[in-house]
Amino acid sequence: MKTTAVSLKVYARSQSPHKSSPFEYHTDKDGGFAAVFMETNQFQVVGPAGPLVAVAGEDLVLPCSLKPSISAVDMTVKWSRPHGSETLVHLYTDHEDRNERQIQSFRGRTALFKEELQKGNTSLKLSRVRVSDEGQYKCLIDNKSWQDDVTVVVRVEAVGTHPVISMEGYDHSGRLSLLCETKGWNPEPEVLWLDNEGDSLPAENTETVRDTEGFCVKQRVIVQDSNTNRFFCRVIMREHMKEAEIFISSK
Template sequence: MTVQMTRRDWSLITREALRRRIYQTAAVILLSYCYTGASQEFVRTVTVDALLGHDVVLPCHLEPPVDATTQTVEWARENLLPKIVHLRRNEMELLEEENPQYAGRTSLFTGKLKTGNLSLLLRNTELNDSGIYTCQALGLNPNQVSSVDLRISSVFVPVVRTLKVDMNMRKVILGCQTEGWSPEAKLSWLDDKGNVLATQMSFLAANGFHSINSNIIRDSGDVAKVTCRVSTRQGSQSRESSTFLPDVVLPSRVNDDVIISLLVIFVIVLAIGVAVFGTLWQKEKKRAALLTKAPPRNTAEDLETLKSRNP
């Protein structure tokens, strides 16, 4: 038997289907709203800088403070499989759930869990520890999630050397070298007042670390102290070394004044000496001339004359 359906029947079926779809959608929205309201997340993000090979604390605190001693505390990291960095459940550390990369390097401050302190201690940091970490105490309502952006840096103190001294041109060439940096670094030459003289970016070496080798030429008239400073691109870490230009190329105005003064004194003394010598020489010359013109005396007659005058 063939059933004939009119246009009105099709219209009723369509309306009923549309009504069901609306009810389903509304139910899904209502359930989603209720679920979201029951597990609303408060996300806080902080940035932490640490040095390679050092220990670092990733901060995480419940607000307001809640006793998390019996709660499941989970530390995870984005873009990591498995993502678990540290897991505590039923007051036990589930080490088998952790990513092998962090084996034996993480721990909670269990004595501070009662005050809502979920901070994680990460020991002996590695470069590949850099990333975004999340912290939460599962089962709380609302659920609080903290996010930590950990940035690991490798830094070394630069070495400054005097490469060449040009006595004729009165110039000195200084070199600054450092390696083993991560991430990218920037080198700056500074004078004694902190003014930037020159800059240079690092290059990526074959070992995966950044290196810098920079030279600078200074005139002998420049200030004596020069500083080589190397800092990470974000500026969170920096190291520096200073040096003094060699004395042999440092002209000193004080020394020049002393030399000029000594020369003036020498010239004055020389002039006085010449004048005195000239005066004495002229006197001696006149005396010699007088002695030459005087007639010779008879010594015997002079003696007789003196005897007669003085019987």
């Protein structure tokens, strides 16, 4: 008996409405099905396997590329932040940068590697990283018939100022209040008070505020006259440590 081959084109839907994936299915002589990938203008956008750690003040490259390594010269490359009323970080379309609607804080700090677009490299260079740059970024590539994107997570590490100790005054019991202040840290640092023997002193209260430059921390401690009257404020963030000391002369 003669066997007739049947060809059926179906579309497998993915999470994005722009990513319908055509395959062509053929029946073999035994009645089984074989799937053949037919589309040639599709690609995958790939990024780093995990979060990137940047140092405030330095430059950072956010990796993003096409797989396979086809040219992105004629495509649209859009880097954006997924949250907020303003989202555009960098836009390349029609063979030029179009950053009229770019988030103000990124003005003059972003660039693509234009000579690498031919190789499918759509990575973004971010200059003079700020603490406020921390968070998620989306790299979207569009060739008008197909698009894909990847999310890149950035963590920013900032080493803050040297701590400053000041005397706030004595209470009615003759105890002295000391204040330690430091700012510009990210993530939030640990602040410790130590006596001359290196023993930890219990803090009275801690005030922590975060702004665009990082964490500002103020911590107080109440001390009494001792044999040395020397005290230390130590600020620790991961492998970074800064310390200040104060010597209190006897009243």
